[in-house]
Amino acid sequence: GENVEQHPSTLSVQEGDSAVIKCTYSDSASNYFPWYKQELGKRPQLIIDIRSNVGEKKDQRIAVTLNKTAKHFSLHITETQPEDSAVYFCAASKGNQFYFGTGTSLTVIP
Amino acid sequence: GAVVSQHPSWVICKSGTSVKIECRSLDFQATTMFWYRQFPKQSLMLMATSNEGSKATYEQGVEKDKFLINHASLTLSTLTVTSAHPEDSSFYICSEAQGSHEQYFGPGTRLTVT
Numbered sequence: 001g002e003n004v005e006q007h008p009s010t011l012s013v014q015e016g017d018s019a020v021i022k023c024t025y026s027d028s029a030s031n032y033f034p035w036y037k038q039e040l041g042k043r044p045q046l047i048i049d050i051r052s053n054v055g056e057k058k059d060q061r062i063a064v065t066l067n068k069t070a071k072h073f074s075l076h077i078t079e080t081q082p083e084d085s086a087v088y089f090c091a092a093s094k095g096n097q098f099y100f101g102t103g104t105s106l107t108v109i110p
Numbered sequence: 111g112a113v114v115s116q117h118p119s120w121v122i123c124k125s126g127t128s129v130k131i132e133c134r135s136l137d138f139q140a141t142t143m144f145w146y147r148q149f150p151k152q153s154l155m156l157m158a159t160s161n162e163g164s165k166a167t168y169e170q171g172v173e174k175d176k177f178l179i180n181h182a183s184l185t186l187s188t189l190t191v192t193s194a195h196p197e198d199s200s201f202y203i204c205s206e207a208q209g210s211h212e213q214y215f216g217p218g219t220r221l222t223v224t
Contacts, residue, residue: 087151
């Protein structure tokens, strides 16, 4: 089955700096890679996603890059704000089954 | 996006009892729903895929007799934790899939077994 690894597990940045979270996956058939933001005790919320036929996608301060050959993808958050503080999960999917990374706890220091 | 609800949001039960968690799709007829569990500060672990009108597909290591899943209608899937024990205490989240990829998560159910 699919194995998704995520790094780092915790990340602290100063407000205004950039944050980068990286994930690798094992199944080359995976073709959809969403990123979720989860606040404590709440449901995961989709923040950005990328499909395997695209190398990069950007939405305002958030961007995702995908390297299919190396089987890794990354989340980039620029100009971080305190409200960006949360746990972020990457996932890899083929069809409807999602496999999540272990999560990154991001803290943005005002 | 889709609206998915779960009930209850938090349940406390005694060891040995069974607990049923409901997952409802409020605006979409979902033929497939998913159940995850999440331990504190850990990732979401896929437990099973719930298919309307047929048996659920369980992930390796998940006991199907312990975690009973029923998907009797296009808008309702239930997860019953049978003979619950303290180690079953966790956050249980369902989701539904729309289209080819996107999943929408319910708000989760926090189960505490004493």
